[in-house]
Amino acid sequence: xxxxxxxxxxxxxxxxxxxxxxxxxxxxxxxxxxxxLGHNGAGKTTLMQAIFGLIRTQSGRVLYRGEPITGRKPAxxxxxxxxxxxxxxxxxxxxxxxxxxxxxxxxxxxRSRLEEDMETVFEMFPILRERxxxxxxxxxxxxxxxxxxxxxxxxxxxxxxxxEPSIGLAPNLVERVMRSIQTINREFGTAILMVxxxxxxxxxxxxxxxxxxxxxxxxxxxxxxxxxxxxxMKLF
Amino acid sequence: MDLFLQLLLNGxxxxxxxxxxxxxxxxxxGTTNIVHFAYGPVYAAGAYSAWTAAALLGFPLFLAGLxxxxxxxxxxxxxxxxxxxxxxxxxxxxxxxxxxSLGLFILLENLIAILFGTDKKVxxxxxxxxxxxxxxxxxxxxxxxxxxxxxxxxxxxxFLRLTNYGKAIQAMTDNADMARVIGIDTNKVSILVxxxxxxxxxxxxxxxxxxxxxxxxMGFIAVFVAFLAxxxxxxxxxxxxxxxxxxxxxxxxxxxxxxxxxxxxxxxFIVLFFVLLVRPQGLFKGT
Amino acid sequence: xRRFLGLTFCAISFAAMAVGPARAAEGETFxxxxxxxxxxxxxxxGTVMSRGAQIAxxxxxxxxxxxxxxxxxxxxxHKGGNAQAGVxxxxxxxxxxxxxxxxxxxxxxxxxxxxIATEKKIFMINGGGxxxxxxxxxxxxxxxxxxxxxxxxxxxxxxxxHGFEKMAMISVKTDAGENVREIAHQFWPxxxxxxxxxxxxxxxxxxxxTQIAKLRTSGADFIFAAIFRPDAGTFxxxxxxxxxxxxxxxxxYTPDDQKLAGEAAxxxxxxTDYFHPTDDNPWAQAFYGKYKELFNExxxxxxxxxxxxxxxxxxxxxxxxxxxIDNPDGAQLTELLWKEPTFKSVYGGDMVFQENGVAQKRVxxxxxxxxxxxxxxxxxxxxxxxK
Numbered sequence: 001x002x003x004x005x006x007x008x009x010x011x012x013x014x015x016x017x018x019x020x021x022x023x024x025x026x027x028x029x030x031x032x033x034x035x036x037l038g039h040n041g042a043g044k045t046t047l048m049q050a051i052f053g054l055i056r057t058q059s060g061r062v063l064y065r066g067e068p069i070t071g072r073k074p075a076x077x078x079x080x081x082x083x084x085x086x087x088x089x090x091x092x093x094x095x096x097x098x099x100x101x102x103x104x105x106x107x108x109x110x111r112s113r114l115e116e117d118m119e120t121v122f123e124m125f126p127i128l129r130e131r132x133x134x135x136x137x138x139x140x141x142x143x144x145x146x147x148x149x150x151x152x153x154x155x156x157x158x159x160x161x162x163x164e165p166s167i168g169l170a171p172n173l174v175e176r177v178m179r180s181i182q183t184i185n186r187e188f189g190t191a192i193l194m195v196x197x198x199x200x201x202x203x204x205x206x207x208x209x210x211x212x213x214x215x216x217x218x219x220x221x222x223x224x225x226x227x228x229x230x231x232x233m234k235l236f
Numbered sequence: 237m238d239l240f241l242q243l244l245l246n247g248x249x250x251x252x253x254x255x256x257x258x259x260x261x262x263x264x265x266g267t268t269n270i271v272h273f274a275y276g277p278v279y280a281a282g283a284y285s286a287w288t289a290a291a292l293l294g295f296p297l298f299l300a301g302l303x304x305x306x307x308x309x310x311x312x313x314x315x316x317x318x319x320x321x322x323x324x325x326x327x328x329x330x331x332x333x334x335x336x337s338l339g340l341f342i343l344l345e346n347l348i349a350i351l352f353g354t355d356k357k358v359x360x361x362x363x364x365x366x367x368x369x370x371x372x373x374x375x376x377x378x379x380x381x382x383x384x385x386x387x388x389x390x391x392x393x394x395f396l397r398l399t400n401y402g403k404a405i406q407a408m409t410d411n412a413d414m415a416r417v418i419g420i421d422t423n424k425v426s427i428l429v430x431x432x433x434x435x436x437x438x439x440x441x442x443x444x445x446x447x448x449x450x451x452x453x454m455g456f457i458a459v460f461v462a463f464l465a466x467x468x469x470x471x472x473x474x475x476x477x478x479x480x481x482x483x484x485x486x487x488x489x490x491x492x493x494x495x496x497x498x499x500x501x502x503x504x505f506i507v508l509f510f511v512l513l514v515r516p517q518g519l520f521k522g523t
Numbered sequence: 524x525r526r527f528l529g530l531t532f533c534a535i536s537f538a539a540m541a542v543g544p545a546r547a548a549e550g551e552t553f554x555x556x557x558x559x560x561x562x563x564x565x566x567x568x569g570t571v572m573s574r575g576a577q578i579a580x581x582x583x584x585x586x587x588x589x590x591x592x593x594x595x596x597x598x599x600x601h602k603g604g605n606a607q608a609g610v611x612x613x614x615x616x617x618x619x620x621x622x623x624x625x626x627x628x629x630x631x632x633x634x635x636x637x638x639i640a641t642e643k644k645i646f647m648i649n650g651g652g653x654x655x656x657x658x659x660x661x662x663x664x665x666x667x668x669x670x671x672x673x674x675x676x677x678x679x680x681x682x683x684x685h686g687f688e689k690m691a692m693i694s695v696k697t698d699a700g701e702n703v704r705e706i707a708h709q710f711w712p713x714x715x716x717x718x719x720x721x722x723x724x725x726x727x728x729x730x731x732x733t734q735i736a737k738l739r740t741s742g743a744d745f746i747f748a749a750i751f752r753p754d755a756g757t758f759x760x761x762x763x764x765x766x767x768x769x770x771x772x773x774x775x776y777t778p779d780d781q782k783l784a785g786e787a788a789x790x791x792x793x794x795t796d797y798f799h800p801t802d803d804n805p806w807a808q809a810f811y812g813k814y815k816e817l818f819n820e821x822x823x824x825x826x827x828x829x830x831x832x833x834x835x836x837x838x839x840x841x842x843x844x845x846x847x848i849d850n851p852d853g854a855q856l857t858e859l860l861w862k863e864p865t866f867k868s869v870y871g872g873d874m875v876f877q878e879n880g881v882a883q884k885r886v887x888x889x890x891x892x893x894x895x896x897x898x899x900x901x902x903x904x905x906x907x908x909x910k
Contacts, residue, residue: 054416075419084417092410094472103407106400107419151418242736242765250730354566356753356779363785366764373766448757449783453564453727492733498696498723500733 004063005030005191006051006082006159011060013043013050019058020046022215026193028159033185033192035202035223038212039236044195045087047212048163051193052084053077064159078107083152087163087195089144093137097128097147100136104151121150124180142173149180153188160184162194166201174201181205203227211235238371243489249378251485252385253440257458258465258477259389260436266409266472267429269330273337274315275437275462276455277344282308282438283445283454284348287357297362297446304445305438312434313427315340321423341455349452356449364446377447384439389478392432396474401428409472437462464504468511470518479520483507552595553840555580555833556616556625558632563603564727565629567752567779568651568825572628573598575826578813579833589841594833597622604698606635613639623852624836626829627664630654630698637661646853648835650828654702658879663853665860667835667874667882668796668828671699674774675706675749677794677886677903682745682772683714691720691743693734693758695750700726703749703774711747719743724754731757735765748773756780756788763787777823781895788891794903796824797870797887804871831869838866 008026012019021043028034038044049055051062053072061070064080074084092100101118108114122129125146131139136147145165152160165181166174182205184190196202203209203223211219211226218235219226226232257279264272286304289295295303319340323333364376396402408415408425416422437458444454461484462477469480487507488500495503511519557576559569573596580594588594597620599612609632616622617639625640627633628651637660640647646663653670682690690711694704704721711718720741722734731754738746739762748771750758755775760783762771773793781788800811800822810830814822822830842859843851851859860876868874874882885902892898 052417073419073421074416075421078419086413086417090411090414090417092407092414094410095406099403099406103403103418106404106407239736239740242739243733246732246736250732349566354564354570356756356783358782358785360782360785364764366766368766373764375764448760449753451564451727451753457727488730489733489736492737496721496723497734497737500723500728501725 004028005032005065006193007063008047008051009061009063011047011050011062012058013046013055014058020215021050021212023060024212024215024217026210026217026220028191028193030158031185031189031191032208033182033194033206034208034210035206036193036195036210036212037197037199037202037226037232037235041214042212043215044212045163048084048161048193048195052082052161054084075107078155078157081156081158083155083157083160085148085152085160085162085165087167089141089148089168091136091144091147091151093135095136096133097136097139098132100147100151101128101154104154108155117154117156121153124153124183125150142169142176145169145173145177146180149177149184153184156188157190159191159193162192162196164195164197166196166198171201174198178202178205199226199232240490240493241370242372243493245372245374245378247486247489248482249374249381249485250489251482252382253443253481254461254465254484255478255481256381256385256388256440257437257462258469258481259385259392259474260433261459261462262466262469262471262474262477263392263405263429263436264433265466267405268316268320268324268408268426269412270316270320270324271330271334271337271463272315272320272430272433273334273459274319274340274344275312275433276457276459277341277348278308278312278315278434278455279437279441279458280348280450280452280455281311281344282434283441283450284352284357286438286442287359287445287450290359290362291357297359300359301439301442304442305435308434308438308441309431311344312430312437316426316430321426324426341459345452345455352452354452356451357445358449359446362446375447377443380443381440384443385478388436388439389474392436392474401425405429464508466518468508468518470520473518473520476518476520480518483519552593553589554595554597554620554622555836556613556620556622557596557598557829558601558609558612558616558625558627558629558636559598560603560629561598561600563605565603567777568628569598569600569603571823571826572626572651572829574814574818575810575822575828575830576626576833578810578817579830579837582813583833583837589837590844592840592844594837596833601629601632604629604631606631608632610635610639613645617643617645623850624648624840624856626650626832626836628652628829630657630702633657633664634660637664640664640853644853646836646839646856648832650832651825652699654698655706656702658881663857665835665876665880665882667832667868667884668824669884669886670881671702671774672706673886674794675703676710677888678747678772678774678792679707679710679714679716680903681792681794681888682711682747683716685745685770687744687770688716689719689741689743690716690745690747691722691738691741692718692747692749693720693722693724693731693738694748695726695754696723697726697751699751700749707747707749724750724758727754731761732765735761735767738762739765739767743769745770745772751775752777752779753783756783759784759788759791776889776891776897778821781891781897785895786893788895789893791891792888792900793891793897794886794888796828796884797899797902798822798824798827799870799887799899804869806867807869807871810869827869834869835866 004027006028010023013021053074178201206223209223282304285307286300289303290300404420465480466477469476561569580596584593601609613636624646627647627649630652641661648665650668655670655672694700724731800807839856864876865873888900889897
């Protein structure tokens with residue numbers, strides 16, 4: 001387990017007396033793409049938020065490069081190289097594309113790399129370069145999602161956690177987004193932990209898959225068997 | 237025509253006053269989503285502290301003013317740390333925080349009355365120079381009211397645009413959840429806006445102390461007007477608060493040109509309803 | 524044995540009856556209620572009124588009370604003139620403390636409790652409110668302060684004396700302010716004058732710039748201000764700042780107003796109750812001295828009226844005891860008042876209660892000097908309107 005970049009050990013997360021995630025184990029290796037599937041309300045988003053430190057955990061722990069980071073402040077996770085792209089293309093709608101990207105690198109002290117990092121994002125998503133001075137809220141849904149991913153890229157993360165990046169997007173855009181994620185993984189070596197409902201476009205790029213059912217992990221292994229709808233339905 | 241010009245000047249001066257009050261309140265409300273009614277008595281505390289410094293301790297006016305600003309800042313931050321933050325931490329619904337704020341308002345206002353008495357406090361020996369330009373009159377205080385809006389408004393705009401903390405405030409105002417995700421310490425930012433917002437409110441407070449004297453209930457009208465300015469101008473927009481404040485000032489003064497002054501307060505409300513009917517998000521809320 | 528007990532019982536009963544029912548107040552206290560504005564924006568009035576009343580109570584008690592009966596003051600708060608709070612306070616005074624005499628203040632709560640006073644036979648004396656609407660509200664309601672009609676008429680007569688014709692007026696939107704405004708609208712034309720401007724401000728309004736601007740451009744000979752503290756001070760200051768040069772006349776100028784307006788008040792003329800302790804009036808001087816010593820402030824006429832009001836009630840209670848009424852109610856106190864409606868006034872000389880329940884006192888005319896201090900000019904007789 002020491003080769004795991006990000007390790008989740010018997011993590012339980014809940015609100016008050018209610019437990020939503022029950023003792024889940026999860027491991028993400030360097031440069032790996034891991035997709036997390038499950039029915040609505042299975043606890044996928046809650047699990048991601050807990051890993052990143054946005055909500056408190058009830059028990060268990062999270063390790064990053066072997067060091068415990070359970071419940072660490074998001075700011076420290078960002079500085080440590082973990083990025084989070086929340087559900088629903090989270091951006092700052094009243095600010096420009098450029099201002100959004102700058103904010104993505106908010107906690108990075110060394111500002112000299114800012115232009116260089118922004119250039120990297122523009123290379124990946126040329127449409128953002130075109131609309132660099134445009135207000136975020138005026139971009140289309142797909143463009144906003146690219147901006148959200150771009151913001152996460154700004155500090156060259158080692159791990160990127162994405163919560164349903166394809167939600168609300170037209171199929172051709174979904175494909176586009178998935179390809180970008182793959183590119184990020186290949187070119188920058190970023191490990192990807194991705195919650196995704198869209199099995200059709202998500203499974204192909206994953207190296208491993210996990211399935212959550214009512215807060216517990218019921219599958220953890222290669223993604224191929226899950227391409228069989230019948231098998232998949234058994235787990236949901 | 238004489239009357240109209242005087243009313244126009246009055247509108248501009250009062251508008252500046254309301255605008256600045258709106259800016260302070262709006263900064264707090266826009267960033268933290270807390271309806272900080274206790275903004276009123278914190279404003280009053282600024283005036284009373286300045287009065288204590290000037291009248292009881294013999295400080296020169298400028299220093300007394302700084303004392304007022306310092307006192308309001310401390311009290312504003314304290315109200316966040318001791319009252320609002322525990323509610324925010326527990327994810328309390330907005331109206332619960334609102335009620336807590338009303339409670340704090342009543343507590344502080346009464347505390348001021350108990351500590352200082354209910355008579356009007358004035359700074360003896362201060363007399364504002366009176367001037368006129370053409371047929372219209374104005375005083376030194378009016379100049380300070382306009383000047384303070386310009387200076388503080390521009391300073392705040394620069395701060396928000398150019399400094400790291402300023403950008404953090406903008407981010408949190410836009411989307412507090414995303415702000416947390418990119419690593420902004422929303423607790424620190426909240427403390428910061430409560431400090432700045434309260435400090436800003438103390439400036440009009442001190443000017444009103446010099447112009448009208450201080451009474452324990454002076455905070456009510458201040459937060460009332462600030463709230464109106466922000467709602468009319470659009471929550472989250474500093475420029476909106478400024479324009480909302482000016483609109484109110486103009487309506488109260490120029491609006492009375494041909495209308496009996498009996499209608500003064502009513503008219504302000506009618507305008508508010510009208511604006512909210514036509515554009516509920518406020519005049520300057522973005523997309 | 525039974526007969527012995529029976530006889531003893533009868534003997535004791537007879538003895539008890541012979542002594543008579545214990546005077547309700549013998550060795551006990553006669554309670555006087557007070558409905559004052561102790562909290563709220565106008566708590567200034569409640570504070571000074573209660574002080575004046577308490578000094579009187581303490582004085583009378585120190586002197587042995589009324590034939591050995593001590594007086595006690597019980598205060599209820601009507602929160603600055605709130606009618607409902609006044610009614611609630613009155614009910615508490617009657618139901619819990621069985622009060623028969625009440626010092627009241629502010630027109631709205633007084634008007635609200637008047638029917639209760641009539642029904643339950645409670646004697647009331649008002650030394651603060653001055654709305655003429657209170658006249659006749661209850662047969663047991665009396666006033667030892669001049670009412671709005673007297674002040675307004677007084678100052679308008681003064682305006683006439685100056686030879687003014689065109690009046691611009693500014694009034695505050697409260698019961699008192701509106702009352703004065705109505706009277707001015709009626710009386711000034713009667714005197715042959717015209718009203719060229721009629722502005723209103725909300726109570727406690729910070730911004731009266733608009734109204735002042737309109738007053739200035741109205742072309743009037745004088746400005747009549749139906750405004751009270753603390754807005755009176757604001758008006759005086761603001762009017763000077765905005766360049767008003769015509770004379771200003773009004774009906775109130777308290778120390779708070781003086782503090783704020785300072786030199787801007789110079790030239791302001793106003794009518795008010797005239798409590799002047801340096802008259803050849805040892806009683807007033809003693810009161811003035813005691814108040815100053817206790818509170819380090821000068822008593823204004825509100826404090827004086829309530830000091831005086833307690834003495835009126837005490838005098839009536841004394842008359843009741845003398846007449847053999849040990850537990851007088853409001854109706855009896857009223858009857859005793861009409862038997863002899865003349866009372867000593869702390870203002871000097873006597874005051875006589877008129878048919879309408881208002882004690883006739885002259886109103887004083889004052890002018891504010893260059894140093895912001897007020898100076899007494901003369902008394903103005905005003906005809907008091909009958910019921």
